[in-house]
Amino acid sequence: MTAERPSITDRIDAATGGMRLRRLRQADWSRRLVRETQLSPADLIWPIFVREGSDAPQPVESMPGVSRLSVEHCVEAAKRARDLAIPVIALFPYTNPSLRDETGSEALNPDNLVCRATRAIKAAVPEVGIMCDVALDPYTSHGHDGVMVGECIVNDESVELLCRQAVVQAEAGCDIIGPSDMMDGRVGCIRGALDDAGCRDTMIMAYSAKYASAFYGPFRDAVGSGGMLKGDKRTYQMDYANSDEAVREAAQDLAEGADMIMVKPGLPYLDVLARLAREFAVPTFAYQTSGEYSMIMAAVGNGWLDGDKAMVETLTAYKRAGASGILTYFSPKVAAMMRG
Template identity: 55%
Template structure:
C-alpha cells in the first residue's frame, strides 16, 4: 500500500481568501457607506466668527448661507443627516438661558434654512443649555450646583422650539436625569409624535471635548464641574444603566460619546439592547487624526479605518467631522 500523501503545511490557509481584492470583498464582515454618517456642523450668528476653527483644522464655523451649502453637499454625497451646533453671541448668553428656546435663535434659524434648501435631508439638533448659558454648562447653575429638574423643564421648551422649526431628530446631550421621558411626553402632547430622539445616553466626562468647546465659544467659561452630570470614564455598568433608562423612557436611538476610546461600550450596548446605536467621533478624536494626517504621520486611510472600527463595534451610524471626506472616498 502506498504511503498517504502528507500535506507539507496545514490545510487551513487563511491567506487564500486575502489574495485578491475581489476575494477579500467576498468575505468582508463589516461595511461602511455614506448612509452610516451624520455630519456635525457649527453655525454662527457672530459677525466675523465664520471660518476655520484653529483646534479643528478643516472644520469651519458656517453662516446660514454656509449651512445651506453644507446641506446641499450632504445631499450630493448621500449623507442622510446633518447635525447643527450653534455658536451664539457671547454678549447674549445669560444665566436664565432663555434664548435656548427662542424660535429665532441661530440653531432654529439654521433648521429652517436647511429644511427649506434640502427638505429631504434629516436635520438633527443638540439639546443642552450650554450654547446660551453664560456659565457654560448644559444645565442651570444655582449656587454652584448644576440643578436637574429645573433644567429638564427648560430642555422641554428647547426641544419643542426645535421641533416647531422642523427638526427630524432631537439629540439631548445634557445627561440630566429624566429628560428623555419629559421630552417624549411633551412631543406627543404637542403633536410632534414623529420627531425622533437620539439620546446621548452614555456621555462620559471626557478630556476629548476641548476643540468642540473652542468651536462653540465655551472654553474656559465653566462655573462648576461637568463631572456631576456626565459619566465617569471608568464606569461601564453605569453607562449601561443610563442606556437602559433612556430606552425605557422613549429614546428611539442611543449614542455613546466619545467614540473610539469607548468602542467596548458601543459593542456592549448593541449586543445587550439591540437598539439603533450611534457613536460620536468627537472633536478631540478628529483633531488627533487630522493633525497626524496633515503632518504626514498617517495616511488618509486612517480616517476610513476609524469609521470602520465603529461599524465593527456594532454602531449603526457615527457622527463624524470626517463625514464629507469619507463619503467622497467611498464614492
C-alpha cells in the same frame, strides 16, 4: 536510518488542517467579497457648526478642516450632504457671548440661530434629516449643560428648560432631538413635551452614555463655551471607568421613549458601544468627538499618519463594534471618497 523530516509545507498543513486563511486576502476583489463590516455614506451624520453673519466660513483653529458656517453656508452644506448621500446633518451653534446668560434663555428663542438654520435648510433641502442638540451649554454664561445654582447643576429645573428647547427646535423643523445634557429623566419629559406640542413624529436620539471626557476640548472651542466653563461636568456626565452604569442609562432612556441611543466619545469606549448594541438591539450610534478628529488631523499634519486610511479605519471600527451610524466631522470627506 534517519526518517526524512516533513517539509515546512507539510508541517504548516498539519498545523492548520490545510486551512490557509490568507487565500481570502490575496486580492482586493476577494477581500471585498468576504468583508464582514461595510461602511457607506448612509452610516454618517455630519456635525456642522453654525454662526451669525453671511461672510466666508470661519475656520475652527483646533479642528483643522472644520469651519463655523453662516446659515447660508449651512444650506450649501446640506445640499452637499444630499449629493453625497449623507442622510443627516447635526447642527451646533456658536452663540454670540452677548446672548448668553445664567439660564441659557436664548435656547428657548424660536428665532435663535439653530432654529433659523433649521428652517432655511428644510426649505431648501427637505430630503436631508436635521438633528439638533438639546443642552444649554452653547447658551449659558457658565458653559454648563444645565442651570447652575451656586456650585450645583440642578437637575429638575434644567429639564424643564430642556423640554422647552426641544419643542422650539421641533417646531422649527428638526427631525431628531439629541439630548446631550445627561440630566436624569430628561428623555421621558422631552418625549411628553414633544407629544403635547403635536410633534409626535420627532425622533429622540439620546446621548445615553456620554462620558466626562478629555476629548471635548476642540468642540467647546467651536461653540465658544470652552473659556466660559466653570469647573467640570463630572456631576452629570458619566465616569469614564464605568460600563455597567452605561447599561442602566441606556435602559432608562429607552424606557422613557428614546428611539435611538448614543455613546460619546467613540474610540475610547468601543467596549461600551459593543455592549449596548448587543444588549438592547436598538439603533445605537457613536460620536467621533472633536478630540478624536483633531488627534488624527494633528498626526496627519505632522506626516505621521495617512489621513484617508486612518479616517476609514476608525469609522469602520465603530461599525464593527455594532454602531448603526457615526457622527463624524469626516463625513463629507469619507462620503466623497466612498462614492469616488
